Amino acid sequence: MIRPLIPKSDFIGIDNIAHLAVGGEAPMLCSHMDVMAQFMKDKSAGAPSRDLQAHTMESARQKCADLLKVSCEEITLLSSATEGINNIAYGLEWNPGDNVVVADVEFPSDILPWTKLSKRGVEIRVVRHKNWIVEEQDVLDQIDDNTRVVAISQVSMFTGQQIDVAMLSKGIRQTNALFLLDITHAAGVVPVDATYADIAVSSCYKWLLGTHGTAIFYWNKARLPDLEPPFLGWRSVKHSGGWKDPLNFSLRDTADRFLPANPSYASIYILNNALKVLAEISEHRIHQHTLALSSLVRAGIEEMGFELMTPVEDHRRGGNTCFIHPDIPSLEQYLGEKNVQIWGSYGRLGRVRVSTHVYNDSQDVDRFISAMHQYLTSQEGPKT
Ligand SMILES: Cc1ncc(COP(=O)(O)O)c(C=O)c1O
Structure with missing residues (x-):
């Protein structure tokens, strides 16, 4: 279990959300x-x-x-x-x-x-x-x-x-x-x-x-x-x-x-x-935290078979994990309904960005991965 470096309760409105969208907009501190x-x-x-x-x-x-x-x-x-x-x-x-x-x-x-x-x-x-x-x-x-x-x-x-x-x-x-x-x-x-x-x-x-x-x-x-x-x-x-x-x-x-x-x-x-x-947390700690979480994000996406854009090596990445998806608006909406926030840039760029920061924990990543699996299942349609 990876715990947040800053509790979610220090932010407005993210208690029940897996907020993985800081690469677009940060949530506000209370x-x-x-x-x-x-x-x-x-x-x-x-x-x-x-x-x-x-x-x-x-x-x-x-x-x-x-x-x-x-x-x-x-x-x-x-x-x-x-x-x-x-x-x-x-x-x-x-x-x-x-x-x-x-x-x-x-x-x-x-x-x-x-x-x-x-x-x-x-x-x-x-x-x-x-x-x-x-x-x-x-x-x-x-x-x-x-x-x-x-x-x-x-x-x-x-x-x-x-x-x-x-x-x-x-x-x-x-x-x-x-x-x-x-x-x-x-x-x-x-x-x-x-x-x-x-x-x-x-x-x-x-x-x-x-x-x-x-x-x-x-x-x-x-x-x-x-x-x-x-x-x-x-x-x-x-x-x-x-x-x-x-x-x-x-x-x-x-x-x-x-x-x-x-x-x-x-x-x-x-x-x-x-x-x-x-500044109350060392930059090294923040970096290690985000790398650990984004490694989990990466592993989940990789297993689902999507094309990852972000390099795997720690020194070649930061807090963003990006992958190609064919229907981003529908994915974003589905995940949003499950209280999982990612950044899809309205589908304009053809890629999804999942960002992990100080307030995220491994449960956020689990929620993202499980919502992604549910989305994929929902897209399969009825079995004949
Ligand atoms: C790399 C990069 N630079 C700059 C910006 C935008 O910054 P500003 O709105 O302050 O010009 C963004 C926004 O997404 C960005 O990703």
């Missing part, structure tokens, strides 16, 4: 309610409200920095991971003939922003998977003297594969390319060391147990000291000349130069609380 109440009090405090909110933001930034093993000044909190990726697409100066390397099984936001550059003569090189695996060497082989960015996820939202970040980083650093790492499916579940990257982004409403409206943006300042933000606003600057000299300003030295305006403080209060709860 303690977020108190945090929301605190946010509302702080927001109502008049002039001190800004300092109170800024204080919570600093606390959340520090926790993000600890999680990513970087310094606080290299972290800011943007509205989404997608915004962070677009910051690089629009923040770099591009020349015709430049190229960007991405993988075919990536999340769309890791690919689409670069397509806006094609009018400027920028090529997008798509690395193809082999049997759902993106080989690190295939990524490195696509890089040449004109490669400006390699954009890839540490753990794939589509296949569940974890790439070898250290190996990629080593290869990329022998070139002129910049390494943009999406850690959305890694942070909070798999150890992350963002120093291997030049830029890292993460949404916070999945494995980090937060909600929408805030996302981590990491700027490796030592590697990219001159990186400028594409958008400017009052918050991007250290000081400006005010009405006497309004065109006189200097950019902040910290990653806050990429944050032009007030962030979503309400989401940051929630993130701060979520990171506090996660």
Whole structure:
């Protein structure tokens, strides 16, 4: 029996559910309610409200920095991971003939922003998977003297594969390319060391147990000291000349130069609380827990004969186990009626994702596997 690392009763509404869908949306911690109440009090405090909110933001930034093993000044909190990726697409100066390397099984936001550059003569090189695996060497082989960015996820939202970040980083650093790492499916579940990257982004409403409206943006300042933000606003600057000299300003030295305006403080209060709860457990323990549970998921799916996309080796996966299914909407509905939540992306991608996190136990996996068997039996039809 594998017990949860955080009791289900600490979350809203999952007592009687096998919630295996955190790769899509995390359930909310009950303690977020108190945090929301605190946010509302702080927001109502008049002039001190800004300092109170800024204080919570600093606390959340520090926790993000600890999680990513970087310094606080290299972290800011943007509205989404997608915004962070677009910051690089629009923040770099591009020349015709430049190229960007991405993988075919990536999340769309890791690919689409670069397509806006094609009018400027920028090529997008798509690395193809082999049997759902993106080989690190295939990524490195696509890089040449004109490669400006390699954009890839540490753990794939589509296949569940974890790439070898250290190996990629080593290869990329022998070139002129910049390494943009999406850690959305890694942070909070798999150890992350963002120093291997030049830029890292993460949404916070999945494995980090937060909600929408805030996302981590990491700027490796030592590697990219001159990186400028594409958008400017009052918050991007250290000081400006005010009405006497309004065109006189200097950019902040910290990653806050990429944050032009007030962030979503309400989401940051929630993130701060979520990171506090996660930090009470070591990242190694969370990783081992999720690996143990996802091994059980894998064994069950394998036995049913479905095509698994996620690699078997521990170091090549995180908390997602993904498999191909021919009729995902019907499967999702059937499992939902049995209180088993998986993530099928509305069937659009042809794959099912089963995600295991801190609040899951082996009974959740048993429920999933037994509901899957019942579903398969229900599809067989009457025996003649
Ligand atoms: C790898 C990856 N990056 C980014 C996102 C989305 O993040 P955001 O909504 O913060 O842009 C997702 C969402 O599924 C994702 O899987």
